[in-house]
Amino acid sequence: MDLNSNIKDILLHDETIFQDIEVFNADYIPENFTLRNGQIQEMALSIRPVLHGGKPINNLILGPPATGKTTAIKKLFEIIEFNYSNKIVCVHINCQLHSTKFDIFSQIYKKIFNHTPPETGIPFARLYNSIMSELERNDKSLIVAVDDINHLFSKNVISEVFYDILRAYESYPTVKTGIFAVLSDVKFQHVLDKNVGSIFNANEIHFNPYNYEEIGQILKERIKLGFYPTVISDDLVDEIVDYTYNMGDLRLGIDLLRMSGNNAEIRASRQISDEDVKRAMKTAENKTLDYILQGLSDREKHMIWFINNLGEKNLTSGKLYEEYNMKYPISYSTYNRLINKLEFLRLLDTTYTGSGKKGNSRYVTLRFNKEQINECIEDEITI
Numbered sequence: 412m413d414l415n416s417n418i419k420d421i422l423l424h425d426e427t428i429f430q431d432i433e434v435f436n437a438d439y440i441p442e443n444f445t446l447r448n449g450q451i452q453e454m455a456l457s458i459r460p461v462l463h464g465g466k467p468i469n470n471l472i473l474g475p476p477a478t479g480k481t482t483a484i485k486k487l488f489e490i491i492e493f494n495y496s497n498k499i500v501c502v503h504i505n506c507q508l509h510s511t512k513f514d515i516f517s518q519i520y521k522k523i524f525n526h527t528p529p530e531t532g533i534p535f536a537r538l539y540n541s542i543m544s545e546l547e548r549n550d551k552s553l554i555v556a557v558d559d560i561n562h563l564f565s566k567n568v569i570s571e572v573f574y575d576i577l578r579a580y581e582s583y584p585t586v587k588t589g590i591f592a593v594l595s596d597v598k599f600q601h602v603l604d605k606n607v608g609s610i611f612n613a614n615e616i617h618f619n620p621y622n623y624e625e626i627g628q629i630l631k632e633r634i635k636l637g638f639y640p641t642v643i644s645d646d647l648v649d650e651i652v653d654y655t656y657n658m659g660d661l662r663l664g665i666d667l668l669r670m671s672g673n674n675a676e677i678r679a680s681r682q683i684s685d686e687d688v689k690r691a692m693k694t695a696e697n698k699t700l701d702y703i704l705q706g707l708s709d710r711e712k713h714m715i716w717f718i719n720n721l722g723e724k725n726l727t728s729g730k731l732y733e734e735y736n737m738k739y740p741i742s743y744s745t746y747n748r749l750i751n752k753l754e755f756l757r758l759l760d761t762t763y764t765g766s767g768k769k770g771n772s773r774y775v776t777l778r779f780n781k782e783q784i785n786e787c788i789e790d791e792i793t794i
């Protein structure tokens with residue numbers, strides 16, 4: 412077959428194993444979200460006072476990545492906007508995308524006026540006044556979900572943003588405002604307290620990690636909606652559920668399903684094979700590793716690089732410290748914090764050896780293999 416007809420064949424091929432490929436997209440909002448009904452109800456309770464002339468209660472929403480925090484907020488906001496758009500304006504801000512004060516208030520402006528503010532020259536005070544005066548004129552309250560607030564910690568953007576939202580009533584007495592702050596890394600909670608302290612009195616809502624059964628339930632629901640029946644065997648589903656649970660990341664499991672399906676389609680097969688899943692896992696692992704490494708400091712990356720190149724079996728934490736400290740001096744407490752963080756990020760595991768002082772000696776093992784790490788950290792990092 413010549414290339415021309417081969418390409419036409421590929422483009423026109425309409426056989427697919429996906430019944431609805433969109434259910435595997437990052438922005439898909441699942442219909443069935445009962446596992447988080449409790450948290451959604453708790454959030455709704457904090458908005459209730461607004462409907463009775465009171466002030467909303469602020470929330471601090473805590474939970475590891477991919478535990479449904481963003482989806483829960485979007486679902487609640489959808490319901491509120493459908494029923495009470497004459498009383499409440501809800502805005503969801505993704506701080507990874509919008510991390511300056513002007514940008515965040517531009518998003519609020521856009522939600523209220525249905526268009527972005529003029530890009531150039533408009534001073535912040537004017538933008539702010541337009542927003543608050545409009546809310547005042549229409550007797551509406553404002554709820555802002557500030558998602559992934561850790562992106563606002565540098566340069567202390569967060570305290571200015573929180574202050575401007577929560578103290579609006581000082582200049583616009585009838586305007587009631589509330590914040591839902593979302594944080595996926597609890598160890599940053601003290602940074603939040605330090606920066607916004609007394610301005611932000613919040614009720615905490617926790618999104619605990621899903622257990623094995625819950626991960627299975629969610630992934631099976633996606634499979635039912637996303638693939639045609641019999642596309643994937645029960646054994647492979649179990650394998651994906653195990654993997655997702657062990658990696659502790661539901662988003663990864665959903666990605667795996669989509670990538671395995673794509674791999675099967677590339678082979679023009681109507682069924683996903685073991686090999687399709689294995690390949691998807693390898694791609695996903697590299698993507699995950701790359702993503703986690705990008706967020707690390709040079710010292711943290713350096714430690715991963717060092718352990719990888721040490722290549723020692725049965726490496727104990729004490730021996731690692733000795734070797735590292737000899738070449739790159741570091742205090743023991745800094746070293747310990749470093750190892751704990753890398754373990755928290757699931758880059759390495761530590762297991763007790765049963766020996767050492769008080770039986771506290773630990774083995775340190777990387778969770779990714781040597782080649783994967785070498786692919787992501789090609790050169791030695793200078794610290």
Ligand SMILES: Nc1ncnc2c1ncn2[C@@H]1O[C@H](COP(=O)(O)OP(=O)(O)OP(=O)(O)O)[C@@H](O)[C@H]1O
Binds near residue numbers: 436437476595
């Ligand atoms: N209970 C659930 N039922 C169905 N799908 C879920 C559930 N919880 C999470 N998901 C899915 O997992 C993915 C991640 O969810 P979401 O973005 O809401 O998590 P998050 O806690 O906000 O994550 P992050 O902290 O990384 O921003 C989405 O695809 C979402 O549809």
